[in-house]
Amino acid sequence: xxxxxxxxxxxxxxxxxxxxxxxxxxxxxxxxxxxxxxxxxxxxxxxxxxxxxxxxxxxxxxxxxxxxxxxxxxxxxxxxxxxxxxxx
Numbered sequence: 001x002x003x004x005x006x007x008x009x010x011x012x013x014x015x016x017x018x019x020x021x022x023x024x025x026x027x028x029x030x031x032x033x034x035x036x037x038x039x040x041x042x043x044x045x046x047x048x049x050x051x052x053x054x055x056x057x058x059x060x061x062x063x064x065x066x067x068x069x070x071x072x073x074x075x076x077x078x079x080x081x082x083x084x085x086x087x088x
Contacts (some may be wrong), residue, residue: 001077004060005067008050011059017046034058 003043004011013030015022022030022043034057043045054060062077064070
């Protein structure tokens with residue numbers, strides 16, 4: 001589960017802007033997360049996403065409103081996940 005703060009910051013893989021290639025395993029994770037075409041374009045262009053854009057394309061699962069909320073939100077989500085029976 002990926003939680004991103006809404007205050008500042010961007011997320012993405014910008015290796016191409018630095019003249020290097022993202023490792024194949026990382027590129028595959030990107031494809032699996034946001035889809036082939038979006039990942040292809042993002043990796044080629046070195047796209048960095050705002051919190052809202054990252055949420056929209058599925059790169060993150062939730063955006064916390066304030067920086068300090070990230071840990072609180074993560075703890076809350078962990079409590080939700082831990083309530084699921086192990087055999088499920």
